[in-house]
Amino acid sequence: MTDKQTKKRLIALAVLLCVVVISLFSEMFIFTHANHEHDHDGVHGGCTACEQIYNFENLKKQISAAVCGASFAFLSLFAVVSIIKCIYFQIELSSLVSLKIRMNN
Ligand SMILES: [Zn+2]
Numbered sequence: 001m002t003d004k005q006t007k008k009r010l011i012a013l014a015v016l017l018c019v020v021v022i023s024l025f026s027e028m029f030i031f032t033h034a035n036h037e038h039d040h041d042g043v044h045g046g047c048t049a050c051e052q053i054y055n056f057e058n059l060k061k062q063i064s065a066a067v068c069g070a071s072f073a074f075l076s077l078f079a080v081v082s083i084i085k086c087i088y089f090q091i092e093l094s095s096l097v098s099l100k101i102r103m104n105n
Pocket of ligand 1: 036037038046047049050051063
């Protein structure tokens, strides 16, 4: 493994850890503010805690939809590649050359 690949993997791991930590803090915020007293000091006179909870719930829905879509796409691609690979091997195994049939008789 080259030094450049190691750096890329470390950066990807750091980004993953940041996303996990932010998600955990957001869940902790929702858990601690589930039964809060509503104030009306937020934007448009709404409750600030309720707006934060609503925004995080929306973000979670969008991320889960994206992750599910990407997983479905990768699984579909894997299935198609596996099927094509099997068909390719079937064609290869039944060719005249592989069966050693002479055509000049
Ligand atoms: Zn509230």
